[in-house]
Amino acid sequence: MKSFSILLAATAASVLPVSAAVAAPAKNIVLVHGAYADGSGWRGVYDILVKDGYHVSIVSQPLTSLTDDIAATQRVLDKQTGPVVLVGHSYGGQIITDAGADPKVKALVYVAALQPDVGESVIGLAKTMELPNGDVEESADGFLSLASDKFVADFAADVPKDLAEFMKASQMPVAAIAFSEKTKVASWRSKPSYGIVATKDLALNANLERWMYKRAGAKITEIDASHVVFISQPRAVADVIEEAARAVK
Template identity: 60%
Template sequence: MSIVDKPAFGLTAALLSFVALTAPALAATRNIVLVHGALVDGSGWRGVYDILTRDGYKVSIVQQPLTSLDWDVAATKSVLDRQDGDVVLVGHSYGGTIVTQAGDDPKVKALVYVAALQPEKGESTAQLLQSMASPTNDIKPTKDGFLRIDPAKFAADFGAELPKDQAEFMAWSQMPVAVAATEAKVKVAAWHDKPSYAIVATDDMTINPELERWMYKRAGSKVTEVAGSHAIYISQAAAVAKVIEDAAEAAK
């Protein structure tokens, strides 16, 4: 090797050393797919999205129609198809039912449930909610076969700790969920075959926290309890993002 070649060799060695040192961090699953629940849309994930993208993750948000479980699962799988590698799939509320079935996609390496339903194969959202009553019972059917919360009760039921103007806007921009979607039974429970993480919202007034604990224990999920309402993914975005990142780091 000539003297001219030595600096290039030194630079190459330094770059290789840097890659070796950073390889464990880069080996983590970098794709995160977020699935919203009933009565809301994907914009509520903004705080979690901002944290995850800042930390180097590629984040995609599903905007499912809430018209049927099959359509909601199809919308989620469409987003999964666009990912360029392994995925951590995250669901809030009814979104937990969706990710339980959509999570059988081979790209999905871990599931995260955020104050979410976690059905067994053959169970439905409605079946689980009826098995252990929520602290309130303000979700009512409409004449055209959907479910919604009286806007006057939305803040107290869904996000008591949210700023008043934010909760009011969410109340009047609800995405009602089809009754048929909540009654549909999941065809597969992906948490049987993939690691799952779960967050109990200890002040949840929409899903009974005891139901959350029961489902997550049944599934053997790694559980984190966080003080907050059903809207914990908004009000406690940092805590939720931390659990998602833990799942991604473990899914190497």
């Protein structure tokens, strides 16, 4: 009997940690920025998530093509150990839709983002619902940027003026070809997704956001904010990300 008790205790000791690990929430968060911006915009969300105990990585994709941007995201995913919540803003939503096929990714969070299905592109989705403003300019070599005189009002109206002006001066152009490339894998079809609607979005139609999220069966949160809701209201965005992480089993 004594030997059996020792064996039972040893067995429990070896099984319980594994069970606890399986039930633990995701601790890895990977953040993907959108067009006309860079990874530094995630700083407020990053600080909150790190303080709350998460391991956070930020993708700095080149915005040279959808293929290149997915590859950049995959390189960051390859470095993760354990389950991941993958988060994308704006065009970053298309990136995470494909990159989310990685088996480490257990949930997707779309922040004022595109959530395309297989065969859909940024341009194709934009044509389904009129964009709030026509403020995109194309360079001679095929890169898109937001018109300087409209950037602050249309992209970052609710962030401090000095920050919005800096964002305007440092915006990252995106290759026009990226917006015509089509999604190959809709990872949200097999994984839970969460969608944040920025109700005052003047860069992407808020109704398009709602429509895509509803189609995908995403859990929807509406925040009274501009397109860069993750900058103007980082706590509200972090709350949704953490909700997704806690739900991972």
